[in-house]
Amino acid sequence: MMDRDEEKLDLSGLDPVTDPRRLEAVSTLIARRAIAARARKTSLWATLVAYARWAAALSAASAAAVLFLVMSTPTAPDLQPDDPADVVVPSWAEGDAEPTADDILQVLGDAP
């Protein structure tokens, strides 16, 4: 004999949709709400993508403008001495050691 606790309990009193028409109505309502929510989600995504394109285009234009300005602005004069002699000769004056002939020829640009 089957144990009493193995028999199904009658829980039909808890059934939320005993009427099939009600189940149909609730299902249709859920489907409509879901389809509308999906459409909103898609359109939000499309809007974000469109904004992202504009933002990317604007960034590229700004970068190009900055690059153009940088390229067209004259650079500051080079502070490095053009001639090594401007540095080397005073150092001979400040130092105690006398320059060798090779040093002098190198400064004059005639080093071998």
Next chain:
Amino acid sequence: MLSATEVEHLVERALAGEPESFSALARAHYRAAYCTALSIVRASADAEDVVQDAMVSAFTELESCREPARFPGWLLSIVRRAALMSLRKRGRARRVEDVAAPADEAAPASGGDVLLRGRLLAAAGSLSDRQAEVLFLHDLEGWTHPEIADALGISEVNARQILFEARKKMRARLGEADAGGVP
């Protein structure tokens, strides 16, 4: 309950944008989702609200259901989360349905139905959420043990054991109620 293959096809067709597939999925899983929500919120009107909102949000994020054949388990996990959120919003005050004044306008019921529902819910108050969920899915929705085990991520043996305990407690509470009036 639909077969795994039928559910998989419905999910795929819904993802392809077929409106009727959403209705079919809702129709096929409404009661099961209600069983899960009711096992947590323990009030039929609240459970119906939770189910409707949870199903809409599940269908909106249907792309994140990685295994369409296992849609029922995925849906029930969303319903469970929504039901717990709903409880949290109400300050964790779980209420057993007010038998005298059910605010269930969506499902008008006769006085006898309301009393029966209140009596069953009061008896289910002695069950844990999991016991109530297994009991409702099996004895109200008619799911089999393998279906319950798959959807809830438990073993079939465990599902049987939980159902056995739940019925035992329910019968005891309903028996007490019959002997002593309203439970």
